[in-house]
Amino acid sequence: MKVKRWSALGVRISELARQAGTTPRALRYYEEQGLLRPARLASGYRHYEPQAVGTVRHIQLLLSAGLNTTAIAEILPCIPDDVTVLAPTCPELLDALAVERNRITTSIDRLAAARAVLDRLIQAGSGARDQP
Template identity: 45%
Template sequence: MRISEVSAQTGIAPRLLRYYEEQGLLVPDRNSSGYRDYTATDAEVARRIRQLLDAGLSTAAIRTVLPCLTERAGRLAPICEETIADLKREQVRIEKSIQALTVSRNAIAGVISAGAPGRTSSQSGATG
């Protein structure tokens, strides 16, 4: 499959697919002409990379985690056991980010609510 086909199938721009390759995250075969030759597995890996990036993981973290997303004979690769502690730390970091964003969202909602049409200055606590 050519890069344009993978892009259409996954919704990931060709330049991002090339970037994933530059980062060592995606390793498509090359045909005799030097063109990338993607498989269905490559397309699935690209989707996983996108999901992990969207979740906030760095490409370095993804490079470590990616092999762990594929089970072999019902067991994770040995390197994955070493990665669990790193993943737990990343999970804590993401949870803290979610909490901080929730606080910010609630503060913004409060400001919006306080300024909603129909509120009088006595309702908003302002004195005149």
């Protein structure tokens, strides 16, 4: 397997996508949302610095946690470049994270209530199905 090394210019979008386990399309979307800022060569090609892999992994983790790209754009500057650490370095960010966590908790509670209704309907329907 051929592994590309980081050049002084960084790597192209396809190589970053491969290293970060995502797609070039996702990287373009992150750029549109202001989450990634690649360098542009005279040819127009995007080139990413080595720490971009960590940034992409942070973005993916925060998206999977339910945060939107607007919130992530505020959070990213407060996260160290080290991909093994996800600890905000901006104290004012903690309040925003608590608000986001409460929003997610509310969504979970609503989904759990909806699931309980469906469980009752399924259970009631199962009993009716067994009768002649």
